[in-house]
Amino acid sequence: MQLKVNGTNRAFDGDPEMPLLWYLRDLLDLKGTKYSCGLGLCGSCTVHVEGKAVRSCQTRMGSLAGKSVVTIEALNGQHAVQKAWMEASVPQCGYCQSGQIMQAVALLKEKPKPTDQDIDAAMQGIICRCGTYQRIRTAIKAAAGVKA
Amino acid sequence: MSRVSVRTLERRTFLKYTFGTGALILGTHVDGWASDADKAAFHPSVYLGIESNGDVIVVAHRSEMGTGARSTLPMVVADFLEADWKRVRVEQAIGDEKYGSQNTDGSCSIRDFVDAMKAAGVTARLMLEQAAARQWGVPAAECAARNHEVAHAKSGRKAGFGELAPLAAKLTAPDKSALRFKPASEYRYINKNVPAAHQQDTINGKGLFGYDASMPGMLIASVEHSPVYGGKLASFDAAEAMKVAGVRAVIAIDRFKEPHNFQALGGVAVLADHTWAAMQGRRKLSVVWDAGVHASYDSDRYREQLIETAKKPGKVVAARGDVEAGLAGAAKTHEAIYTTPLLAHAPMEPPAAVAEFKDGKVVCHAATQNPQAVQETVAAAVGIDKKDVTCHVTLLGGGFGRKSKPDYVAEAAILSKKTGRPVKVVWTREDDVRHDFHHSTAAMYLRAGLDASGRPAAWLQRSVFPSINTTFGDTSGYGMEVEMGMGWNDLPYNIPNHRAENGQALHHLRIGWLRAVANVYHAFAIHSFVDELAHLAGKDPVEYSLGLLGPGRKIEVKPVGMKYWNHDQDQEKYPLDTARLRRVIETVAARSGWGRRAKGNGHGWGFAAHRSFLTYVAIATEVQVEGRAVRIPNMHICVDAGQTFHEDRVHSQMEGACVFGTSLAMLSEISVKEGKVVQSNFHNYRVARLTEAPAKVHVHLIRSDAPPAGIGEPGVPPVAPSIANAIFAATGQRIRDLPLRKGLA
Structure with a gap:
């Protein structure tokens, strides 16, 4: 699948269940997005998908085909x-x-x-x-x- | 300044940083901080270097977890050096006993090290001025440093710090008797609210925390611990975990051996290429535990036991007059029991560290408040000398005492030794909440004999809690001198017959220190009780408290059977001064409009004042209670911490303390059933959100010439009693157990 992260096109063929949070941090080395609860309770991992704030720990990679993700680094x-x-x-x-x-x-x-x-x-x-x-x-x- | 001495240094490499040729390098030694074995040697706590290009490097040996101390101390150097702060770089020190204590804990960074910073700055400034004087053939007294250069006013000559550094490096450092310190009116950075060095990075998402640390080729590990403290691993099946893509190994870590200290708990680690795989693999683990002796621990039952113990006589820790006679002769007596639950620190960044064991040495990067404890704990865990452990300190995503305890770093080192690869251990929130070094639960019994005017003629107080010392092998069941010195054996009230006692309690999980420590429960009980007595007497609580304090005076605290802890400071320099306590109370009353506010319809104000960490704090809190919902529209906090060096960070610590205190007052509780912690994450271990925190915190800072005290913790203790007292004023309901939400009808 394809997605856009901070304006750059990215291909992802891993586990569609993987949360966006770990894709950003561990695979793209974008460490500005933080883990704190893993359950969408605290918001430390908030990023934008299609311009809306979402909890990246609760956003599965499989839901992001063709979507645009923006993280703190892009600001x-x-x-x-x-x-x-x-x-x-x-x-x-x-x-x-x-x-x-x-x-x-x-x-x-x-x-x-x-x-x-x-x-x-x-x-x-x-x-x-x-x-x-x-x-x-x-x-x-x-x-x-x-x-x- | 008698404790401080400054010398030039030959050594050129600190950390990864190597000074260039011609750099002026100074080390400042603080007496009392050198390790015992090396007392004779000169071991600087502070390093200051000036490069020949003018760059100023200050090695910061304290951790940054949000107080700003890591930046405030170098700002003091820059101010006394007359440097341009923009050209000062702060380098984080590795763990090394030569720095003296690096345990960023106890609200003491400024108190213990500001004199060293001032001395380093002034010494370097004098040497640069002398160098300029020699170069120009003029008296040094006519040369003055200002904004990174030295000027000779008479001739109009100027030279930059960089140009002068090589000359200054050849001079002998002046004797400390020659050091003169400019007055506060000439400060350029101190108390001018210059942003902390890490502020911009964290706003840009570039701050590197322990969770963000990496080493080439590392594996990520997630560790399953026994759900019951001290449980033994009976067996485990890794087959399903190993099927998860990215999982490389499943490895058991040995259980700790008593006494616990900071050792790794032991457990089963899943190691993987990335965090998600490690966490997924862990979910697929099948582990059987032998729960052991703590499996019957039930925190509700335990609380009842603490209460029973508190009703009975305990060990006397402070006494004067005859309490029994005072109670017998009283017109009226009043008694109350207060309880507080276990708490988890829950810093937003759960514990994390990366370590590599290689050729008999360990290099690690850790979010730690105490890199020297990392060295000791890691060394013991992998069987090497602590000098062979290099600990790099990352930014800390909160600490609150949790990150003084480096069990998670030991886990990383153990796993690296077993795998031959660098390993980053990342705790989940669930790990953090369940396997913390929890803040102690406590029960306090108070009884007062009142005279006809409602003033106590006799006062008895008993406190019972499992001590932090239990984590370090103590089995006496009693609190230690430090815990008794936190608002228990130092009651500031002018009561003729008084006795403080401490009953026995043993632990069933790891007890550790949390921001403000034993002051949290002691302040809640004492200042709630004073409020109760005030209402019984029909007096205004502020007026009543001032009456109990009596005239402003310095009280010599003389406990029974132990010395008064007083943060290891002598009472001469840091006395318990009721005049200062009165002043913060009077100020907070005046600034909050105390006594002039409307009450009723679920609306009310509460008050509490407490001295801790040598700092005086008074809080006035406004609540609006509707059913079980409590809003806090305003919280006024007045603080006298002696001299301060970054007023904005003092304000921010007080603002933060009011929120932290509101969390533990209203919301937070760890409970245990069948030995297992019930809570797991922020849905059931609640901490204050934006809408639950005080809507407005008003900080009133007393500017003082008294010696610097502490800032990180002392704002916390008065918060809970001030809220409980406000709820009583608003509703007539006295809640004596934290968290208060559970007592709301």
Whole structure:
């Protein structure tokens, strides 16, 4: 099967049951996408498939024929969300932050001016054990240009 | 500064980094940190080098798990060196006892090493100024370093650090008596909120954690452990696992031998070409365990036993006056029992490390808080000398104490020795939750005799919990000096008749330390109880607490049968100062609008204040309770940690502590049935999500000249009692068992 990862065409002929997460990390060496729960409970592994945020640990390779996958690496540190993250010094340990950022980017694509309720609904799926939630909210609002 | 000395060094290679010809290289030694065998030798804890091209290299010997300490310490060097931070590079040190303690734990990175950083920076600055003075034939006093160059104002001459480094390298380092330290008003990086060195990388997805580490030709291993702690492997069948594409081997790891220490648990490892294959193979394993002595462990029953023990007299650990007489003569008595469950650390990155055993030596890359413990544990596991273990430290995806315990690194080394290939061991979330070094469960009994005004004339407190020491072979059943010193034998209240006791409890799984450790349960019991007494007396809890503290004064803590731990700091330098405790309480009350807020309809405020890690913290929490749902619109936290060096990271640690504390207060619980941990992943081991965390954390930092204390942990202990007290204020319901959600009607 064929798929696109960060704009590059890729062929995959392995186990269709393999989660996208391990394909990205172990086969393509794209280590920015993180494992934390493996059950779609924490969101550390969030990437975009066809522009929508998905949990890559729950996305089987067999479901991705002809699809386009985008990971944190493709943002190149240049995305407005990443700049806002830098400005607010969001990360502590940083491990969950690629998942947080990918979810936030997808949110702003869908809702360029999110309300607090929109942020709650989109971001409550991504756990940060360091507790950076307050700054995540601040950074999303800054990136969206809405009042904090 | 008497503990610090700085010298020039000849050695040019540190880590993978080799300094060029002409570089100025300094080592800073901190007394008390050298290993006992090498006391006479000069073993620097801090390395600072200035290349002839002007690059400044600081070797950071502490791990980065989110506090920013790995960056804050080099920033202090840069500030006192008058360097340009953009030209300073932080190199992560390997594990080596010459650095002194590298165990990034106990909220002590700044406390223990900031003087060394300041001395290194000032020494190098003086040497560069002297070099410039010699070159120009002017007095050194007329030369001043600023922004990576030295200038002579009178003649207008300037020279860069790189140009001066080769000259400076030929000079003798000045005596420490010559070192002068600039005042805080001249800081350029300290407390200026410069981003930590790893911040951009983690935002870009380029931060390398233990889970991301790799070595050429490595296998990935997933290890099945006994579901009951200490169980023995009876038999296993690997046939189905070996059929999974990519699986290369299934190998048994020997069970640990008592005492446990940091040894690998033992189990059956599935090794594969990639992580998915290893995890799939593991699911196909068939393993039979001989569960052993802990198979009957039931955490509910165990909790009842802890409570029974707490009701009976225990070992006295602090005493004054006559508690029995005080209780007998009291107008009223009040008693309460508080319990807290086992907890898992659950860092977002589960434990992971890669190791290669080759020619009798081990090289590993590990997410570890304690690379020297890695050396010792790995060496013992594969039968080599610890000097032959090289431990590279990756970024840590959270630590909270879990990653001080390197059993997972030992697993990687053992498997590498058995396979002859590098092996990366990756724990799943299920492994992490079930086979953690769990935070101890505890029961506390408190009883007070109150006078007519509702003030305690007598106070008795008993704490019972399986000690961390049980993991290290202690069978006495009592807590150790460290645990007693965490909010138990150092009650700051001015009560004439007081006794603190500790009852016996034995362990049934691995007990370890988690962020704020024994303070978590001790603070919950004591500050909940104070709140109960305040309400019984019909007094405002803040006012009542200030009354119990009495006038601001330094209390000499004198426990019974042990010394006061005080984080191994003398009480002269780091006294228990109730004036500072009063100040954080008064500040948090003023800033939160305490006492001026409307109550009722499920809405209320709660308060708690606690000194831990030599730092004073007060919290005021607002809750909105609707049925079993608790929202926390606001949490105000005031902290006095003495001098700080990165105010933004102090703020972020306090924000994080409020969330971490909310998790353990409201949500988290490990329970055990038939010796097996019930929880497995974030659906049943719950930690606070964005919508469950305090919506707004307001950090109020006291700027202080007191010696630096600690930041990583002390924000946590007051959170749980402040929430429990707020729920009482909101609903009239007193919940004495964590997690609080279970007690909500």
